[in-house]
Amino acid sequence: MRTKQEYLIRYKDGNLxxxxxxxxxxxxxxxxxxxxxxxxxxxxxxxxxxxxxxxxTAILLKERVGDNIKIKTFEYGEEFKINGINIxxxxxxxxxxxxxIRFIFAEEKWLISxxxxxxxxxxxxxxxxxxxxxxxxECTFGLPIFKWDESHKIANDISKWIxxxxxxxxxxxxxxxxKAQRLLNEISQTNFKGNIYSHDSIHKMNNSYRELGIDIKxxxxxENKKKIDELKGSLILLPPSLSKGSYLKNFKxxxxxxxxxxxxxxxxxxxxxxxKGFAISDHADWDGILEVVKKSEAKNVFFHHGDSEALSKYLxxxxxxxxxxxGK
Amino acid sequence: MSLxxxxxxxxxxxxxxxxxxxxxVLKNYFLSNDPIDNSWAIYLLTGKSNKRFISGRYxxxxxxxxxxxxxxxxxxxYLKVGDSAEVITLLLKNKTNSxxxxxxxxxxxxxLSVTIPALSKLNEEEKNLEIKNxxxxxxxxxxxxxxxxxxxxxxxxxxxxxxxxxISKLIKIEEEIIAHRLMGDFKPSIDSYEFLIxxxxxxQELNSKPFPxxxxxxxxDKIFNSSINDFQFEWxxxxxxxxxxxxxxxVSLWTRGQELVNDSxxxxxxxxxxxxxDFVLDGELLVWNFKEQIAFDFSLLQKRIxxxxxxxxxxxxYPIIFIAYDLLEINGRDIREIKLENRRIELxxxxxxxxxxxxxxxxxxxxxxxxIFPKDWPDALTYKEKSRENNTEGLIIKKKTSIYSxxxxxxxxxxxxxxxxxxxxxxxxxxxxxxxxxxxxTDYSFALWKDKELIKFxxxxxxxxxxxxxxxxxxxxxxxxxxxxxxxxxKPEMVFEISFEKIQISKRHKSGIAVRFPRITKWxxxxxxxxxxxxxxxxELMKKIS
Numbered sequence: 001m002r003t004k005q006e007y008l009i010r011y012k013d014g015n016l017x018x019x020x021x022x023x024x025x026x027x028x029x030x031x032x033x034x035x036x037x038x039x040x041x042x043x044x045x046x047x048x049x050x051x052x053x054x055x056x057t058a059i060l061l062k063e064r065v066g067d068n069i070k071i072k073t074f075e076y077g078e079e080f081k082i083n084g085i086n087i088x089x090x091x092x093x094x095x096x097x098x099x100x101i102r103f104i105f106a107e108e109k110w111l112i113s114x115x116x117x118x119x120x121x122x123x124x125x126x127x128x129x130x131x132x133x134x135x136x137x138e139c140t141f142g143l144p145i146f147k148w149d150e151s152h153k154i155a156n157d158i159s160k161w162i163x164x165x166x167x168x169x170x171x172x173x174x175x176x177x178x179k180a181q182r183l184l185n186e187i188s189q190t191n192f193k194g195n196i197y198s199h200d201s202i203h204k205m206n207n208s209y210r211e212l213g214i215d216i217k218x219x220x221x222x223e224n225k226k227k228i229d230e231l232k233g234s235l236i237l238l239p240p241s242l243s244k245g246s247y248l249k250n251f252k253x254x255x256x257x258x259x260x261x262x263x264x265x266x267x268x269x270x271x272x273x274x275x276k277g278f279a280i281s282d283h284a285d286w287d288g289i290l291e292v293v294k295k296s297e298a299k300n301v302f303f304h305h306g307d308s309e310a311l312s313k314y315l316x317x318x319x320x321x322x323x324x325x326x327g328k
Numbered sequence: 329m330s331l332x333x334x335x336x337x338x339x340x341x342x343x344x345x346x347x348x349x350x351x352x353v354l355k356n357y358f359l360s361n362d363p364i365d366n367s368w369a370i371y372l373l374t375g376k377s378n379k380r381f382i383s384g385r386y387x388x389x390x391x392x393x394x395x396x397x398x399x400x401x402x403x404x405x406y407l408k409v410g411d412s413a414e415v416i417t418l419l420l421k422n423k424t425n426s427x428x429x430x431x432x433x434x435x436x437x438x439x440l441s442v443t444i445p446a447l448s449k450l451n452e453e454e455k456n457l458e459i460k461n462x463x464x465x466x467x468x469x470x471x472x473x474x475x476x477x478x479x480x481x482x483x484x485x486x487x488x489x490x491x492x493x494x495i496s497k498l499i500k501i502e503e504e505i506i507a508h509r510l511m512g513d514f515k516p517s518i519d520s521y522e523f524l525i526x527x528x529x530x531x532q533e534l535n536s537k538p539f540p541x542x543x544x545x546x547x548x549d550k551i552f553n554s555s556i557n558d559f560q561f562e563w564x565x566x567x568x569x570x571x572x573x574x575x576x577x578x579v580s581l582w583t584r585g586q587e588l589v590n591d592s593x594x595x596x597x598x599x600x601x602x603x604x605x606d607f608v609l610d611g612e613l614l615v616w617n618f619k620e621q622i623a624f625d626f627s628l629l630q631k632r633i634x635x636x637x638x639x640x641x642x643x644x645x646y647p648i649i650f651i652a653y654d655l656l657e658i659n660g661r662d663i664r665e666i667k668l669e670n671r672r673i674e675l676x677x678x679x680x681x682x683x684x685x686x687x688x689x690x691x692x693x694x695x696x697x698x699x700i701f702p703k704d705w706p707d708a709l710t711y712k713e714k715s716r717e718n719n720t721e722g723l724i725i726k727k728k729t730s731i732y733s734x735x736x737x738x739x740x741x742x743x744x745x746x747x748x749x750x751x752x753x754x755x756x757x758x759x760x761x762x763x764x765x766x767x768x769x770t771d772y773s774f775a776l777w778k779d780k781e782l783i784k785f786x787x788x789x790x791x792x793x794x795x796x797x798x799x800x801x802x803x804x805x806x807x808x809x810x811x812x813x814x815x816x817x818x819k820p821e822m823v824f825e826i827s828f829e830k831i832q833i834s835k836r837h838k839s840g841i842a843v844r845f846p847r848i849t850k851w852x853x854x855x856x857x858x859x860x861x862x863x864x865x866x867x868e869l870m871k872k873i874s
Binding site: 143144145146147264265266267268269270271275276277287309310313314317318 | 342343344345397398400401404405408409410411414415418419421422763764765766767794
């Protein structure tokens, strides 16, 4: 057994850190060198001297925060060396550009899953199974009550939800990067053929996806002074931050929904304040996490981003996998 | 028609907020399904069937056994979901499809009248096998409904009023008639549904059924601008609201929950049947202190409510009275459209006639409510403050010119309740909520000082806003001293103002007191725990009242 300090990657100040390379993974405070798994804001902080990510993540980040950051980029699978450690990015299937990060040092393999999903998503590369000795995995949905339906089924539900209320304007709230593009892609393959509008923040991301070669259906940028009648029967995609407050007063006769994995639970659906919830997630469900843990062949597993107590106990009892608690 | 249709209806009703849309969805459901399925749907939606065939715990154990899931894992999931039927539904997902069994297209009627009742005739092993078989053959969309019916936890936000409105729209007959037809025992059958949607209104059919109750609204300030002479004042009794009906010689006693409760109060039914006239009376049932002519505490009434065919000694120990405050029908003549002040005259007239002319003395079980005559509004307030002395909850204020309409119509009847009693108490335990509040700590226990110790005195669930609940939940997670299953003991730090309606001695509680309807009325962030009240303060409060 090694002590915490001897692990290649450990938790330091609430972040993943590799001392040997003096490099942080998705740090929440400014540091010298930061590896970024993907372009969501909860994995990014301003003020680092240098960022390292995939090419797609770099482009998306710059679109969101401006050109004023220094990012070095690598292709998926391309190995680079820092202080004798071989590091490489591998697709994690979460959103466009998202990656797992593998470290190899002295024949010992470490894999940081990043945010990941196994489900098919036409807007990003499929999750790549990578073998490792040590796995650091997210576990946002680490309970067996979470089992995702196929995304085309959810898209059909959404399409039905809109077309069943032709008199209404349907507001669908979803994260503007990743979820929105995945939904657009899926909804464009359903029977819903009405107009789709999107909020500026989503519109921007759609354009970036297109520039990176992903086929995203054209949407109309929503303007505040739209005539009410024009919006009847159409779909509007909005970021969740706009669901509270005065923004909704711009519309009349609306129905609202939220697209998130948490919406699979009735109590959360009811409490959310939205009329309807669609359970679609860019994170792995219970079976997804188990599959990755098993197929990675990791002998030692760490969990972060989520409540890992039940998942850890299950793996130890049922699968005899060594789950190690991070000293936080 | 398949169970699937009903599952869809449930999903729709669960996610629609607008009342009009719900009515539309219900109407369409009734239009496109068989009468027998419709009658079951009404039965379920109005919450008439909450029979539990198996417990939530049993369901979880069974799942654990069949699919080799550790029990603790299911329990952890339950904490997140808050409903056994839903937990099992979520866990069953993708588990049963792979079996390649032919899926059944069972109807709601078949499920409820054949399949589920048959379960209770099986021994445990057969029963478990049959449930497993049903899980594997019922399409996944139906699992939630099935599990909820099994565990007697089927509930959805649909009131009887909503069903009434949708049927009324469907057949274009006034809501009052439909409400009438829906009252009382609704047995699911083709006949009962056809009766419900019958376009011919038959007066005879309505014979034993009560009128829809008129309900009082909480008082609003604007009433104080009206003349006091426009209103009739009565005490607000803390009993069970009922309609006492005698038609064609038969007496029936109906609660506001539309239950026929003749069996629980046979002495009242017997006595009233001696009256020669037919009538419908609206009033309150109470356990009565005949010596002091005031009501006994509600807790004594509880000893009578759920007891069918009470023995003679129970009847003597807990003597009941029916206090009538309105006359709605007399000898077949519906007088609900007559002004209240004139109905009151009729009520008084018939009451004195019955007292004189009825063979058996009825005044030991039946009277009409006394009226109060405040001079002005401040005087009314004085009466209200005195209401605890005679064990009432405050005043009911009724507009003299009002007719007896149905429901909680605004501006006709007002309730003016005594201000609640209050104590500042310290939060010491929290428990996870269920249902809509699953995953949050929403059930709280509060304590008062006794010397230097905090003694638990009440538990409360309601009163905080959603934002406060979330804030407090966060605090609870950070300030837990110990976990006992779903309960956490907490660092004594937070003070809350707790309001309640009644306070009395209780040997069952460590604190020695029990309070009725405790609820949180303020989060006293301005107070430290040393500012909280003591048990002594509580005893003083109790003395002041009695």
